[in-house]
Amino acid sequence: MRIILCNASSSLLAPSPSFNPTHKPTILHTTATAKNCNCWQNKALTALLSGALSLNLLIASPSSLAIQSPSLKSTSLTSTSDASLTEPCHEDDEVEALAQSESQVVTNERIVEEAWQIVNDSFLDTGRHRWTPENWQQKREDILASSIQTRSKAHDLIKRMLASLGDPYTRFLSPAEGDELLAVNGVDVKGKSAFEVSSLLQGPNETFVTIEVKHGNCGPIQSLEVQRQLVARTPVLYRLEQIDNGSTSVGYIRLKEFNALARKDLVTAMKRLQDMGASFFVLDLRDNLGGLVQAGIEIAKLFLNEGETITYTVGRDPQYQKTIVADSSPLVTTPVIVLVNNKTASASEIVASALHDNCRAVLVGERTFGKGLIQSVFELHDGSGVVVTIGMYVTPNHMDINGNGIEPDYQSFPAWNDVTEHLSQCNVPARVKNR
Structure with missing residues (x-):
């Protein structure tokens, strides 16, 4: 090798x-x-x-x-x-x-x-x-x-x-x-x-x-x-906020990037906020340019039911035509608001679209950046190589992320009643029957 x-x-x-x-x-x-x-x-x-x-x-x-x-x-x-x-x-x-x-x-x-x-x-x-x-x-x-x-x-x-x-x-x-x-x-x-x-x-x-x-x-x-020195820093910031004159507790979580610590630290934050009485969650992905795509997929699973689609990969070769689905029960089932802007990109867009299209969250803010291509490296016989775009990510609702971004549901922060009503009227994509 x-x-x-x-x-x-x-x-x-x-x-x-x-x-x-x-x-x-x-x-x-x-x-x-x-x-x-x-x-x-x-x-x-x-x-x-x-x-x-x-x-x-x-x-x-x-x-x-x-x-x-x-x-x-x-x-x-x-x-x-x-x-x-x-x-x-x-x-x-x-x-x-x-x-x-x-x-x-x-x-x-x-x-x-x-x-x-x-x-x-x-x-x-x-x-x-x-x-x-x-x-x-x-x-x-x-x-x-x-x-x-x-x-x-x-x-x-x-x-x-x-x-x-x-x-x-x-x-x-x-x-x-x-x-x-x-x-x-x-x-x-x-x-x-x-x-x-x-x-x-x-x-x-x-x-x-x-x-x-x-x-x-x-x-x-x-x-x-x-x-060897551990240098990875947590990308997660969280706090509990009170709204409606203190009658409702909201767990606010900011995820700055998808690194090796993202899933573990997000789980810790969500569990602590639940223990503190959070009834709703706000996941802030603004200015999150992405990182490890696999970390994004694992984080999306924390919110989705088993069998629900996280993303599709599409390519000319059948090997790249895959459906990635959640394989466990969600950690939280309460309504979620995902904050996005024009610097929400790559893995962040995979998470945002997965939660949105599966009726687990509403998106609030600006249209996302729009970056979702897959590259492969091939070695040639003389030791040189070519990097070739061979696939792209597609949302559960079959929208091409790359170059398009994701349009939010609201530009400004909605009332939680509106969030609940919006999600109740949402249609979840058909689950994958044979995996």
Whole structure:
């Protein structure tokens, strides 16, 4: 297994695309913008160990790795002695050398066609792009009509080809982008699953772990001893408020982001507010830009009945066409107001729409941001990769979140009587019968 430390938002595990057995995709279930990687040594490792970054896992059997414990406190740094430390290195030269060594197996034309085929098989056009099967076929013929002399030229062609889709999330990753994790505490991670690597990295607070990392194609192999430190902060703020001259108690909960602590701390807050006599709840998702999608799904389950739909995932490949449902009884059944605004995005929109469409809550505020796409990373045969939009999230009422957002029921705070009446007249979507 090859693990690339790269800045992306990932959280929901799903099956990989079935392009062919040699492709090595991993699902980046993200509704956040995935920027080009700038994986500096300490920044990448700090975020890796704190769970702030996910890993782009370029592996045969996909797994999603979100490490929740430990942040970096570097205590020593050792570089392995090799030629890369004493001789100048040029990324393009190394790419070309790699291409020459693999020339009998992997041609430049094959790399370009491989990227083309991945898009052809998996790219989901959400209706706002310029992709059509006919145009895409013509692009392949145009690109492969002439000889591609260098690997750098092949990569440039792939970049332009992907840019022509008009999708900011579908992009090229060069072999040099991202740091490569080689070993943990002397244990080679090659061939290990993401979860096996996760278990090696995690451990008690303030204990030490040694990580061996290669920085890009041309970078040195370095050994870092880091101290695990818990740095995750609770995203939950809550209080009990009295309304109607003190006759009604309302539990107010603000959720700032969906991190590893979100569900646990939200459960604690809800139970305490119930014990204090809360008759209604206000869930404040304003300015919550999202985070871990899986955390959002688990939080939505706290309010829904077993079998009720949380969200749908839609893609061209049947593997991406899923219905995600609640699998347990709700923690609370009292009416809920969800506060939203134009910075309520991604995982927040999944939660808000799940509660709204299942008649568990009314939405109050502004139309939400509208971000709900799913990306996958595919490794090409020369170690480069392409990130491709392969799916999107759809609300229980079959509304496309991405680019549309969710319209609230009220712009200003309603009376609780109005909330109760609104929910009583709401129609719950049909439950999934066969799961």
